[in-house]
Amino acid sequence: MPSTVGSVRTRDGVTLGVEQLGDPAAPLVLLAGGPTMLSWPDVLCEALARGGRHVVRYDLRDAGASTTVDPEAPAYTLRDLAADAAALARELDDRPAHLAGIGVGGLVAQVAALDHPDAFRALTLVGTRPVAPGKPDDDLPDHDPTTTTRRFALPMPDWSDRVAVADFAAARAELLGDDPAAARATAERMFDRAASTEPAVQLANQLGTVFSRLDCRPRWRERLPELVIPALVVHGRRDRFFPVGNGEALAREIPGARLLVLDDVATALPDATVDQVADAMLALDLA
Numbered sequence: 001m002p003s004t005v006g007s008v009r010t011r012d013g014v015t016l017g018v019e020q021l022g023d024p025a026a027p028l029v030l031l032a033g034g035p036t037m038l039s040w041p042d043v044l045c046e047a048l049a050r051g052g053r054h055v056v057r058y059d060l061r062d063a064g065a066s067t068t069v070d071p072e073a074p075a076y077t078l079r080d081l082a083a084d085a086a087a088l089a090r091e092l093d094d095r096p097a098h099l100a101g102i103g104v105g106g107l108v109a110q111v112a113a114l115d116h117p118d119a120f121r122a123l124t125l126v127g128t129r130p131v132a133p134g135k136p137d138d139d140l141p142d143h144d145p146t147t148t149t150r151r152f153a154l155p156m157p158d159w160s161d162r163v164a165v166a167d168f169a170a171a172r173a174e175l176l177g178d179d180p181a182a183a184r185a186t187a188e189r190m191f192d193r194a195a196s197t198e199p200a201v202q203l204a205n206q207l208g209t210v211f212s213r214l215d216c217r218p219r220w221r222e223r224l225p226e227l228v229i230p231a232l233v234v235h236g237r238r239d240r241f242f243p244v245g246n247g248e249a250l251a252r253e254i255p256g257a258r259l260l261v262l263d264d265v266a267t268a269l270p271d272a273t274v275d276q277v278a279d280a281m282l283a284l285d286l287a
Contacts, residue, residue: 002021002222003019003020003021003045004019004020004021005017005018005019005065005262006020006218007065007237008058008088008091008092010084010087010088010091011050011087011091011268012083012084012087014061014066014067014084014087015065015066015095016058016061016066016067017037017058017059017063017064017065017085017193018037018055018057018058018059018088019037019043019045019056019116020028020048020054020055020056021046021048021049021054021055022048022050022052022053022054023049023052023054025054025190026051026052026053026054026097027053027054027093027097027098027121027285028050028052028053028054028056028092028093028095028097028098028180029048029053029055029089029097029100029281030054030056030058030085030089030092030096030097030098030099030100031045031055031056031057031058031086031100031101031102031105032058032060032099032101032102032105032106032108032109032112032126033059033060033063033064033102033105034057034060034102034103034105034106034127034208035060035062035063035064035103035104035105035205035208035210035211036059036060036063036190036193036205037057037058037059037064038064038189038193039102039103039105039144039239039287040057040100040102040269041268041269041270041271041274043271043274044269044278045057047274047275047278048200048278048281048282048286048287051109051278051282052227052282053093053098054093056088056092057107058088058149059193060081060084060104060105060108061074061076061080061081061084061210062074062198062201062204063194063204063205063208063210063277064190064193064194064205065193065195066147068162068195068196068204070200070202071132071200071201071203071204071209071210072210072213072256073212073213074210074213074214076214077214077216077217078107078108078111078132078215078216079111079115081111081201081214082108082111082112082113082114082115082116083112083114083116084108084114085099085109085112085119086107086115086116086119088110088264089119090119090140091233094257095121095127096118096119096121097112097119097120097121097125097154098120098121098123098281098284098285099112099113099119099120099121099122099123099124100123100125100126100128101125101126101128102127102128102259102269103126103127103128103135103208103242103267104128104133104208104211105128106126106127106128106129106158107129107132107211107216109123109124109125109128110123110125110128110130110220110224111190111220112199113227113229114220114223114224114226114227115164115222116237117179117229118227118228121229121230121282122229122231122232122285122287123227123228123230123231123232123254124230124231124232124234124249124281124284125193125231125232125233125234125247126234126235126236126269126277127235127236127239127241127242127247127267128207128219128242128243128246128247128250128270129242129246129247129249129250130221130224130249130253130286131183131219131221132204132216132217133211133212134212134215134218136246139246139249140245140246140249140277141243141244141246142243143197143240143242143243144240144241147175147240147241151172151176154168154175156168158198158230159199159202159203160197160198160202161171161196161200162191164186165187165188165191165202165206165278166184166188166274167171167184168187168190168206169183169184169186169187169226170183170184170187173268174202174269176241176266176267177201177238177240177266177267177274178266178267178268178270179268181269182268182270183248183268184187184232185263187206188189190205190206191205193205199203211215215220224250224253224254225253225254225255227254228255230256230284230285231254231257231258231284232246232257232258232260232281232284233249233250233251233254233257233258233259233260234247234260234262234269234277235248235259235260235261235262236261236262236265236266236269236282237261237265238265238266239264239266239267240265241267242265244261247259247261257285258280259279260276260277261277262277268286275286
């Protein structure tokens, strides 16, 4: 399906890399990257566009084609990223958008829906959790310890070497239970779209490390019951990074949220799940 790749400069002066599919006059589905737009599978974007939606996926700051300054010392907060989502939604359409976030993009989406309720008509959260990076609340499962140990045992690649970065992404995906070949291909595309080959920039694109330095205060989990828009929570049952208990907690705490657990899925969304996820997202707009 044809798409338009470019950037949008918000009224706050932030440039966000975007890709648009479907009819621009159709209802907007805005996909927040996790942290890059490539966290969202091409085939899912195409399925949503075929379903009669204007689909826009975008890069968070310090990722892809968006504003990149210093990923090791970000001069913005999680609230600023949430404001970016709302500003982009308003720039693209006068009507409220269906906002979706994946991974760390799911943190952005939760805060955006809470802080800017007039900008959004529906919310989809994929493979994420209701608290900031770091130690989770006692009732939430943390990263699988065995996987985490093996992950940190992987030698860091030369971040200026495209092949080495792709090899690292494939090895990491295998540890997480994802498809190594798909992860390799995505890592190569991320590498090519990054602002430079500087290690900090590549780390921010490939691993989202900027979030470990980001001010994510104040907490928002206790505010989730304030959400009054239709919500969908999608989570892989085999997710070792954000175990499924995190998605279950989100679905419990967001009023009326639907929980869609994908039994054979880990962290990334495989193409085989696309129709199921797209159908659930499209149905959410009818709720």
